Amino acid sequence: EDQVTQSPEALRLQExxxxxxxxxxxxxxxxxxxxxxxxPGKGPEFLFTLYSAGEEKEKERLKATLTKKESFLHxxxxxxxxxxxxxxxxxxxxxSWGKLQFGAGxxxxxxx
Amino acid sequence: xxxxxxxxxxxxxxxxxxxxLRCSPISGHKSVSxxxxxxxxxxxxxxxxxxxxxxxxGNFPDRFSARxxxxxxxxxxxxALLLGDSALYLCASSLAGNTIYFGEGSWLTVV
Numbered sequence: 001e002d003q004v005t006q007s008p009e010a011l012r013l014q015e016x017x018x019x020x021x022x023x024x025x026x027x028x029x030x031x032x033x034x035x036x037x038x039x040p041g042k043g044p045e046f047l048f049t050l051y052s053a054g055e056e057k058e059k060e061r062l063k064a065t066l067t068k069k070e071s072f073l074h075x076x077x078x079x080x081x082x083x084x085x086x087x088x089x090x091x092x093x094x095x096s097w098g099k100l101q102f103g104a105g106x107x108x109x110x111x112x
Numbered sequence: 113x114x115x116x117x118x119x120x121x122x123x124x125x126x127x128x129x130x131x132x133l134r135c136s137p138i139s140g141h142k143s144v145s146x147x148x149x150x151x152x153x154x155x156x157x158x159x160x161x162x163x164x165x166x167x168x169x170g171n172f173p174d175r176f177s178a179r180x181x182x183x184x185x186x187x188x189x190x191x192a193l194l195l196g197d198s199a200l201y202l203c204a205s206s207l208a209g210n211t212i213y214f215g216e217g218s219w220l221t222v223v
């Protein structure tokens with residue numbers, strides 16, 4: 001069963017066109033929700049960890065928010081360098097806190 | 113400061129062979145986790161080691177094994193390679209699970 005679902009699968013944006021990516025999850029006992037950026041052929045780059053509903057974190061043009069069942073990654077006025085695959089992952093349970101369950105990612109392309 | 117370092121970066125193996133992948137965590141991090149990422153999918157958890165002990169195992173066959181050394185570096189071993197083992201193998205390190213950093217990965221191609 002899918003525990004982490006990301007939508008849309010792909011997103012094409014014009015430079016400056018703000019949008020949001022969605023990550024919904026079905027695990028119980030969430031410890032943390034992670035967002036990563038991954039460029040082609042590279043490892044995931046850590047962006048944020050969110051821990052509780054209502055929490056928000058920002059970094060440059062990115063803002064992540066968390067509710068009880070989903071998280072959003074808002075990209076404000078994106079630039080071409082924001083083109084990447086954005087991955088979300090959940091960490092849950094009391095054991096193996098190094099284990100993350102990932103979604104399939106949203107591939108974002110920002111055109112000039 | 114150096115991030116998570118992995119070696120080799122690329123390798124090609126033949127079906128049935130064995131492979132060893134290596135990982136050095138960020139200095140001070142005692143937890144190392146291994147993930148497999150196939151094209152178009154998110155990474156899948158294989159193992160976590162903390163203080164040299166296995167703390168978690170994902171849904172992978174016994175052909176996959178790992179260990180962590182006293183200096184907290186780690187090895188992932190895969191025996192009897194199959195074509196389906198071709199993937200990007202990622203190592204991640206963490207101090208306490210709040211922030212988990214990934215290396216650039218090892219690309220394994222099985223032919």
